[in-house]
Amino acid sequence: MLRLKGRVEEQSLLEQVLERSGQNLLRCLQCGKCSGSCPISSAAVGGPRRLIARILGGMQEEALRDPTWWYCVSCGTCAGRCPVEINMYAVSTALCEIAAARGIEASEPGIHLFEDLFLKSVKKNGRVRELRTVLEYNLRSLRPFTDALIGARLALKGNISPAAVLRPGRRDRQVTRIFEKIRQKQGQKA
Ligand code: SF4
Ligand code: SF4
Numbered sequence: 001m002l003r004l005k006g007r008v009e010e011q012s013l014l015e016q017v018l019e020r021s022g023q024n025l026l027r028c029l030q031c032g033k034c035s036g037s038c039p040i041s042s043a044a045v046g047g048p049r050r051l052i053a054r055i056l057g058g059m060q061e062e063a064l065r066d067p068t069w070w071y072c073v074s075c076g077t078c079a080g081r082c083p084v085e086i087n088m089y090a091v092s093t094a095l096c097e098i099a100a101a102r103g104i105e106a107s108e109p110g111i112h113l114f115e116d117l118f119l120k121s122v123k124k125n126g127r128v129r130e131l132r133t134v135l136e137y138n139l140r141s142l143r144p145f146t147d148a149l150i151g152a153r154l155a156l157k158g159n160i161s162p163a164a165v166l167r168p169g170r171r172d173r174q175v176t177r178i179f180e181k182i183r184q185k186q187g188q189k190a
Contacts, residue, residue, distance in 0.1 A: 013060045013098070020094035027084040028052045034078035034088055040071040048078050048088040055091075067107045069095040110141045123179050126172025132165050 018025060028049075035047030045067045054063040069092035079087040106112060114137050121128045131151075138146050154160045 013063060014055055014058070016098055017055055017091060017094045020097060021087070021090040023086050023088075023090050024084075025052055025055060025086065025091070028056065028086060029084065031083065033081045033083065034086070037077045037081050038088075039075060039077065040068070040073060045071055048072075048091075051088075051095075052086075052091070064095065064099050064102070064104050065107055066095075068092070070107050070111055110137065113137065113140055121169075122175060124171065125169030126175045129164070129169060131160055131162070135165060 014025070017023075030049060030053060032049045035041045035049040038047050041047030047068055051063060051066045051068045054066060072089055072092035074089035074092070076087070076089060079085065079089070082088075114133075117133050117136050117140070118128055121133045134147070134151075138144050151160065155162055
């Protein structure tokens with residue numbers, strides 16, 4: 001079967017991704033099973049199959065600005081369904097590192113703020129407190145009423161509890177240890 005290997009002048013991205021991720025994208029069949037099961041795939045975001053096609057096709061800029069790897073939640077569903085066992089989250093991590101090294105801005109401007117708030121919540125409570133995190137994100141990004149109607153509907157149906165925002169969180173010692181280990185590793189790298 002014909003494999004796209006990227007134009008000669010743009011092979012460096014493909015090579016870097018192969019090297020950093022340890023995933024052999026050249027085995028991709030473009031079957032689309034990954035995108036079919038990926039929770040963040042949509043018309044707006046694209047999905048793992050399209051992202052791989054962009055990398056293999058030498059579309060360097062498009063691949064590095066593709067929203068898929070910014071949104072990837074490392075759930076591993078794609079890897080579980082892929083007939084050639086490609087782990088997209090390893091590819092996403094590799095692209096994230098390459099984009100950071102090249103100073104490429106995130107496709108979603110608030111993504112770093114959301115990431116910080118998400119991690120802060122996990123560190124403080126042992127898990128993410130979704131509603132509180134979303135409210136804080138909306139306030140900090142100066143869009144306090146984003147998705148307010150959806151939130152009101154979910155509250156009316158009893159799917160979310162506004163009172164949960166006020167409940168104090170509880171630290172989890174194991175999660176705290178994980179954060180501490182990461183902090184130590186980052187200190188060693190610096
Ligand atoms: S499931 Fe695997 S082979 Fe199929 S498109 Fe996705 S990465 Fe490629
Ligand atoms: S690991 Fe990322 S790309 Fe794969 S299914 Fe999950 S969110 Fe989608």
